[in-house]
Amino acid sequence: MLILDYNHPAPIQIGQPVFVPLYAGVRAGFPSPADDFLLKRIDLSDALIKHPEATFLMRIKGHSMAMAGIDDGDIVVVDKAITPEHGKIVIACVDGEFTCKRLFMQDGITKLQPANPEYPDLVFKDEQTLEVWGVVTSCIKQY
Numbered sequence: 001m002l003i004l005d006y007n008h009p010a011p012i013q014i015g016q017p018v019f020v021p022l023y024a025g026v027r028a029g030f031p032s033p034a035d036d037f038l039l040k041r042i043d044l045s046d047a048l049i050k051h052p053e054a055t056f057l058m059r060i061k062g063h064s065m066a067m068a069g070i071d072d073g074d075i076v077v078v079d080k081a082i083t084p085e086h087g088k089i090v091i092a093c094v095d096g097e098f099t100c101k102r103l104f105m106q107d108g109i110t111k112l113q114p115a116n117p118e119y120p121d122l123v124f125k126d127e128q129t130l131e132v133w134g135v136v137t138s139c140i141k142q143y
Contacts, residue, residue, distance in 0.1 A: 017043035048138050051081035056134070058091060058098070065089070065100055068115035070139050076100065078134035089115075089136040095128055100136065 049055045060074045068089060070076060078091045086105040091098060092112060101112035101122060110130065112122040124130055 017045060048077050048140075049079075050137070051079050054081035054134070055079050055137075057140075058100075060100055064114035064116045064119040065102075066116050068102065070100060070115070070136070071141070073142070075140040075142075076136045077138040077140070079137050080134040082135040082137070084132040084135055091133045091136065093129075093131040093133055094122060094124075098133070103132065 045052070056078050057075050058078055060070055060076060061072060063072055065071075070089070076091070082088075084090050084103055086103060088103050089100065090103045090112075091100055092103075093099075094112070099112065099122070101114055104111045104113050104121070110124060112130075114121070
């Protein structure tokens with residue numbers, strides 16, 4: 001199970017915008033100088049956060065979501081204002097522990113699915129509690 005290292009996430013505090021240049025045409029293959037030009041400057045909080053009062057960040061611990069592009073040490077942006085639906089990646093609290101998984105809700109079955117075949121699905125028993133804290137909207141990586 002992927003456990004997150006924050007017990008009580010807090011909403012993001014929005015201050016002054018942080019504008020960062022956004023360039024277009026950056027290739028991951030062979031470089032082409034003709035494609036490198038500034039499109040505009042964007043505010044990261046505006047680009048990543050739609051509901052500031054309902055958004056928080058959590059740092060991921062573990063590898064169960066690696067095939068979804070969420071790796072150990074990444075920071076995810078989580079929005080509590082978005083309705084959790086089948087197929088969405090969520091932050092959930094299961095029996096008092098946080099986890100990041102894909103929400104499965106079909107045919108009366110609810111479970112949390114990892115994005116790594118080395119980890120089992122979390123299937124709920126009657127005595128277990130599942131509380132979805134929010135939907136993951138972005139993943140921030142640091143190299």
